[in-house]
Amino acid sequence: MPRGKTVSDDNLLETILAKSMGGILPPLPRTELEAALKARAREFNEAAHDTFPKALELLEKQESKPPVSVELRGVFRFAHRFDSIERWQEQENLCTEARERLLAGVNFDVVAATMSQGATKELGGKLGLRFLDPLDPVDKVLGQLPTGAVSPVFEVDNGFWCYRIDKKNIGKNMPFAAMPWRAKRILLRKILYEIMDENDPR
Numbered sequence: 001m002p003r004g005k006t007v008s009d010d011n012l013l014e015t016i017l018a019k020s021m022g023g024i025l026p027p028l029p030r031t032e033l034e035a036a037l038k039a040r041a042r043e044f045n046e047a048a049h050d051t052f053p054k055a056l057e058l059l060e061k062q063e064s065k066p067p068v069s070v071e072l073r074g075v076f077r078f079a080h081r082f083d084s085i086e087r088w089q090e091q092e093n094l095c096t097e098a099r100e101r102l103l104a105g106v107n108f109d110v111v112a113a114t115m116s117q118g119a120t121k122e123l124g125g126k127l128g129l130r131f132l133d134p135l136d137p138v139d140k141v142l143g144q145l146p147t148g149a150v151s152p153v154f155e156v157d158n159g160f161w162c163y164r165i166d167k168k169n170i171g172k173n174m175p176f177a178a179m180p181w182r183a184k185r186i187l188l189r190k191i192l193y194e195i196m197d198e199n200d201p202r
Contacts, residue, residue: 055191059176059184066171066183068132068143072163073108073125075099076118079159095153095160102150108164117159127163133186135193 077091098115112125132139151163
C-alpha cells in the first residue's frame with residue numbers, strides 16, 4: 001500500500017478478513033461485523049504509519065543474520081476443509097504410511113512418485129530452499145531436526161505434509177537490504193511482534 005494511503009473500504013476489509021478465515025466471515029450481526037472491521041482498519045493504519053517504518057528502520061541500521069534455511073523434500077496428501085472426517089483420516093494415514101516407508105529406507109523418489117499429491121512428486125518431492133520462521137509451529141519443529149531426518153506428519157490447512165531435510169544452512173550476518181525477500185519477511189514479522197509486545201499495556 002502506498003505511504004499516506006489508509007484502509008477505508010469495507011468491501012476490501014471483508015474480502016481480506018474472509019480470505020484469512022478460509023472464505024467465511026465470522027458469524028456476527030452486521031453492526032458488530034462492521035465495528036470489528038473498522039477496528040481492524042484502525043489497527044492496520046496505525047501499524048502502516050508507525051510500527052512498520054519503525055521496524056524497518058531498526059532492521060536497516062545494522063547487519064543481522066538471516067533465518068536458518070533448509071533444503072526440503074516433501075510428501076503431500078490433499079484434504080479440503082469441507083471433506084469428511086473420514087477423508088481427513090484417510091489422507092493422514094497415507095501420509096503416515098509414506099513416512100514409515102521413508103524411515104524404512106525406501107528411496108524418496110519412489111515414495112514421492114507413488115504416494116505424494118504434491119506438484120513436485122515427479123521430481124523426487126524436491127521443494128527447494130525454505131527459510132524457517134521461528135513463529136511458525138511447523139518451521140519450529142523442522143529447525144530442531146538434523147540434516148537427513150524425516151519429519152513427523154504435519155496437518156496443515158489443506159492436508160498433510162511429511163518432509164526430509166536434505167541440507168541445513170546457517171547464514172552469515174549481512175545487510176537487511178541484501179537478504180532474499182522470504183528472509184526479509186520473516187525477520188520483519190519477528191521484529192514487529194517484538195515491538196507490539198513492548199507496546200502491549202498488559
